[in-house]
Amino acid sequence: MMIKKLALAVGATVALGGAGVAHAGYLETATDFKANWEFSGFRNADGSQQTDGTVTLNFTAVSGVLEFNIPPPGVWFAERKGTYAWDYNGVAVPSPLPPPMAAACAALGFAGYDACTFSSTFKPAGAAKGSYTDITGTHFVYDWNTNKWTSDGVSYSGGDFTASGSGLLLLLGAALGPGGGAIASFLGSGTVAVKHTFGDDTWSLTLTESDGLNLEATLYGLDNGSLIAPPFPPGNKDGLINGLVFANGAVHIPEPGSLALMSLALVGLAARRRKAG
Numbered sequence: 001m002m003i004k005k006l007a008l009a010v011g012a013t014v015a016l017g018g019a020g021v022a023h024a025g026y027l028e029t030a031t032d033f034k035a036n037w038e039f040s041g042f043r044n045a046d047g048s049q050q051t052d053g054t055v056t057l058n059f060t061a062v063s064g065v066l067e068f069n070i071p072p073p074g075v076w077f078a079e080r081k082g083t084y085a086w087d088y089n090g091v092a093v094p095s096p097l098p099p100p101m102a103a104a105c106a107a108l109g110f111a112g113y114d115a116c117t118f119s120s121t122f123k124p125a126g127a128a129k130g131s132y133t134d135i136t137g138t139h140f141v142y143d144w145n146t147n148k149w150t151s152d153g154v155s156y157s158g159g160d161f162t163a164s165g166s167g168l169l170l171l172l173g174a175a176l177g178p179g180g181g182a183i184a185s186f187l188g189s190g191t192v193a194v195k196h197t198f199g200d201d202t203w204s205l206t207l208t209e210s211d212g213l214n215l216e217a218t219l220y221g222l223d224n225g226s227l228i229a230p231p232f233p234p235g236n237k238d239g240l241i242n243g244l245v246f247a248n249g250a251v252h253i254p255e256p257g258s259l260a261l262m263s264l265a266l267v268g269l270a271a272r273r274r275k276a277g
Contacts, residue, residue, distance in 0.1 A: 025254035026071045030082070030247035033064035033144075035203070036090065037176070042219040043239035049220040053210065059203040064247075066142040071253045073131045080125040082249010083118045085110040086177035088232050090243045096230040097178075110246065114231045115178045122252055126181070131164040142198070149198045158197035164189075177245070182229035186221070188212040 041055040085105060095102050095114040105116035137151030149156060176183065190211030197204050209215045221227030225235035232241070 025252055026069045028068035028251045028253070029066070030249060030251075031065040031067075033062075033066055033245070033247040035059040035062040035245055036242070037245060038240055038242035039219050040240055042216045043223060043237075047237065049224075050216060053216060054206060054208045055216055055219060057205040057207060060201065062144040062201050062203055064144060066140075068140055069138055070135065070140070071130065074129070075127065076130045076253050077127045078125040078251055078253050079122040080249060080251045081119045081122045082247070083108060083116075084177060084249060085113045085116040085244075085246040086179060086231070087113040087244040088179055088242075089236070096233055113244070114233075122250075125251065129164065132161055134159075134161045142203075144201055144203075147198075147200050157199075158195070160193065160195040162191055162193050164191055176243075178231050179243075182232060183215075183218055183222070185229070186214060186218040186227065188214045190214070 036059065038058050038060075039055055040058070042050050044050055085108060087110075095105070097115060101115060104118075105111060105113040108116050108118055110116050137154075139153075140149075140151050142149045188211070190209055190213030192213055192215065193208045193210070195206045195208075207215060218227065219241050221235075222229060222232050222241055223235045223239060224237055228234070
């Protein structure tokens, strides 16, 4: 249940920014968060697509801290500051994004990564409708430096929740960066049930889709090469979508009363991303 909070709130970091704004609201922070991440369970041994509707997302070699307060359900307009870096397939190959991105990664000390961004002030990061059920608590801290995870100060080791497809976009955002937006652009309007557990330097999620979400088919298409979606490199048909993530910064989601101050361009940005899929 706690995971949901972290993932949905901090996860709203999918897009790259514009003009900066900061208001009262919900602040989510990542302190030197670093991990290997991997999707699996969508490809059979014979190369065909699995069709059971369930995939896994595992984080390993996790370090750093994620702390957040979950916003209430509704339309979330996110803004972000700090340093973020993502690599897809976890190998130092040229980024499929335009050349300036490679230079940006190198300048931030992440040469060979596929996508990187830095800002010292809050900049718009995207918009999505977030809905969810089965969450308890308001303040969550996930600390992999000490392997302690708490909700309102109470320790716990896992939970479950259900989210909308838009909520899943935010779930993917912190770990997958622009890749989260690329995956989400192919998703339908269904829901996903998430079960998760924490372990020493690990975070494991089981994602079960319903109502035409198409997550399993999307991951298979990216892996098989039938879907082309930079920043992901061409599919290598190994049954894995994986890579590396680093995050050291904050994501801010304004209170509903302050949303009118956010640029309408965010709405257009999110719509164009969905349409591009």
